[in-house]
Amino acid sequence: MSKKFVVAVAVVVAIGVGIYAYLGGFSSPTVTVTTSEPLLLAGQPFEGTVNDEAFGNAFRKAAQIRDSKQLTGILGNVYYNSPETKKDSIKAFIGLVIQDSTVKLPEGYKLLRVPGGRKVVRSEVDAHYMVGPGKLYTSLFDYAEEEKLNLENFYVEWFPSDRKGIVEVPVKK
Template sequence: MTRWLFLLIFLFTIATAIVYAYVGGFKEPVVTLTTTKAPVFLAGQSFYGSANDEKFGPLFRSVKEAKDQGKLRGELANIYYNDPEKARDTVRAFIGMVVADTVSQQLPAGYRYRAFAAGQRVVQARITASYLIAPNKLYPAITDAVKQQKLTPRHVYLERFPEQGESEVLAVVE
């Protein structure tokens, strides 16, 4: 009996490690210091309040539904105007999608455009991993790079989570 239990636990551990590797859990992000060359346009909705607010989660789902229904074309993205790791009680964010421009598609009701400006000095962290794993890899990598290079964070972050390719976070620094 003990041997079978040990074998079952061993097989479960191996399966978990394989799934974790498949979604990018063992990959390390690539971090660079750069300047944004062009503005990034987002279509979405603003949010200000508690991360536990019942309205916060549905914003993400409504953007995904707008994409799935063809109301918006682009890739899922967010702009945070405060440190999402430290601001446990209050989140200032713009939840939406990166779009090519501000004129080629009509926005769904309640949606607005927002731009992440060009010419900003940013720490860019990129990783090919699931959007469920990527933030937990990208934010610590940015924090480490900011400390190592003795930069001052401005606590403005652009998150991009495309369905295919690399997820990234851009953190504005001084």
């Protein structure tokens, strides 16, 4: 190998590590047990494989609705099976966490009320939504295993900003 090749590879790796750090890739999630607050989501249900084009389109549609100000809210989703362990298929509700239930919804959107007052394991991380979800779920599952907590198959995630992610999972009674 030539020195130029080694230097070029080192520069590319350094840039990659820098981007990963900028996105919050080295941030550590905080995991707590708390009581959930009620949430209201406007979105669309999805059931299918994670590789389905419609799955990605649902996320893009939510971001487009938010960015165009059709609805005021933050990106949020509910998964009815574990997005980390169920790689082949997923059942979800994808959209925006909103405050006003009387707002006119975009075509194809419905309201989903997530009740509050439940004991949940909550994971938060200050990282871009491109790298945050993996960190959120790993830390949440590790914590639940360490504390011997059984979790429901109901995962609520939302992103208050491009650099913050939150996941809550109810603890089975």
